[in-house]
Amino acid sequence: MPNGPNQAYADEYARVNGIINDRAEALAAEIGQRGSRATPLAASQRTDTANLNGDFPHKTAATRAGVGWIGRHCQPITRPFGPWVRLGTVFTDLALPCAQPMQQSLCGRCSRCVKACPAKALQGPTWYPGLPREELLDAWACDQWKKEHYYQYQRGHACGMCTAVCPHGLRFPNGDVPS
16 A cells, blocks of 8 residues: 555455445344434545535534544544544434543644655645545545546545555554554
8 A cells, every 4th residue: 555556455445335335224123123313424425526525524523423533634533443544434413422522632742644645645744623625635636646546446536545554544443563
């Protein structure tokens, strides 16, 4: 991945999105059977092409639920899996317990992802709740680069070069660094 996406990465990206979507549908159905309302929202679905936004910010929901923080690469980072997470959302009126919201980045002074971005789309500030995406990422530069260089993989929707160098993703869930 440090040299860019490949077909295996693109295939896995699509496969995992399918799993997320299937599980969101199943979870929404189960919640419905238990008497609450629930609506799943697909992973990685971009409907606002003018602003390169999805219907709902899965990443923001994850930080508010205490799942992780947003790295300088504008991707969610969790303690057990680093940036190697994919997100889906189910809206519900079911009362559920929640962890404390993340209030700050745990990236420290690291900027490997910013340096690795071939599109020079990463702006480099440290994330905090409420920081506008535009201050982290030039979404247009990122999108254009991917379409020009990686169109053959998911029609230019996947790159991953910034994610591949994140030190939080270079560790196994037990804390070991792969050799």
